[in-house]
Amino acid sequence: MPELPEMETYRRLLQQRLAGQANTGVSIQREKTINMPAAAFEDQLIGNTFTAIERRGKHVLFRLQSGSVLLLHLMLGGFLYWGTEEDKLERTAQVTISVGSHLLYFHGLRLGYLHLLSREEAEHRLAALGPEPLDPLLTAESFARLMQKKRGVLKAALVDQHVLAGIGNCYADELCHHAGLLPLRRIPSLRPEEGTKLFHSMQAVLRDAVERGGYMETPLFRGDRLTGGYNDHCRVYDRGGEPCPRCGHAITRDEWSSRKVFYCTGCQQ
Ligand SMILES: [Zn+2]
Known part of the structure; x- marks a missing residue:
């Protein structure tokens, strides 16, 4: 299962690619991966701009201009791929998000999830986590x-x-x-x-x-x-x-x- 360094690597690379970019499309192959009907998920995402990509523990948080947050946990077997329609992997993605000509593929999300939450809901979900091991305030x-x-x-x-x-x-x-x-x-x-x-x-x-x-x-x-x-x-x-x-x-x-x-x-x- 991906841990802090794996998710931090994704965060760094996705921040460079997604921040400031508007969401232009969403495709849901597996509704269980998300936390609402696909149509509602698409409605809230399409046209919404990613403002920042953050990480907390093993989660990645995609912050959106509307104030909502896409909360990702890959659990066992999940991984991401960023590419175009032409160079995508020969694997089914459970969720795909388009940003212009590029797509972010969420693969292997059987146990993992991608939940669209309000800022408060996201905070609540992460509230019980302990401190970050690399927090400068941790002595x-x-x-x-x-x-x-x-x-x-x-x-x-x-x-x-x-x-x-x-x-x-x-x-x-x-x-x-x-x-x-x-x-x-x-x-x-x-x-x-x-x-x-x-x-x-x-x-x-x-x-x-x-x-x-x-x-x-x-x-x-x-x-x-x-x-x-x-x-x-x-x-x-x-x-x-x-x-x-x-x-x-x-x-x-x-x-x-x-x-x-x-x-x-x-x-x-
Ligand atoms: Zn030894």
């Missing part, structure tokens, strides 16, 4: 306080969107590896200096992943060299049995609460 001290509210294992707290918004399975394992801490380590057992290390590792890993374009496999548009640039940089996630890039020990693939967990027992404690 090592406030991070420690957030984690201490949880008594379970690190992985559980890191992927809990009410604790922090935007981290999922992959980056939780990656930042634990970076910090030299086992993802199944119990939070109460962490020493203060380990908590501080985890905070700095979280920011370092997420910043690096954003910089490299995250791990989405499909480019956003033809010639896109940013999206997916982090794919080969995951050090433990989905690398069970491979040697740890830091110490050479074989990476363990484990399961916790029906989630995959990857770590190295050679250099994580």
Whole structure:
């Protein structure tokens, strides 16, 4: 499932392409993906201009001149494609939005959704999310306080969107590896200096992943060299049995609460 760096990459690239552009058409292939009848959705969107593309946690928010917001969550299997009618992918899109000669295709939205909401509804939907891991106001001290509210294992707290918004399975394992801490380590057992290390590792890993374009496999548009640039940089996630890039020990693939967990027992404690 796309996490903060993947959605931030989409946000950056779409902001350059959509902001200030008017919506010229909408095509709905799957009505369950949206939150109202297709005709009402089209009525509100067509002619409406995108003012800004924002991100909160794993959501992308398309702000519209009318004040409404298109709230996107890709969940598992969702991805976006920006192109023309000629270079579209050989896949069905659940929703397509036209902006002049270009189209934004929303693919794989079976579990994911694209909801058209008022500003207040959008705020309400996002109100329970924890802080952004890269928020400049988040300090090592406030991070420690957030984690201490949880008594379970690190992985559980890191992927809990009410604790922090935007981290999922992959980056939780990656930042634990970076910090030299086992993802199944119990939070109460962490020493203060380990908590501080985890905070700095979280920011370092997420910043690096954003910089490299995250791990989405499909480019956003033809010639896109940013999206997916982090794919080969995951050090433990989905690398069970491979040697740890830091110490050479074989990476363990484990399961916790029906989630995959990857770590190295050679250099994580
Ligand atoms: Zn190792």
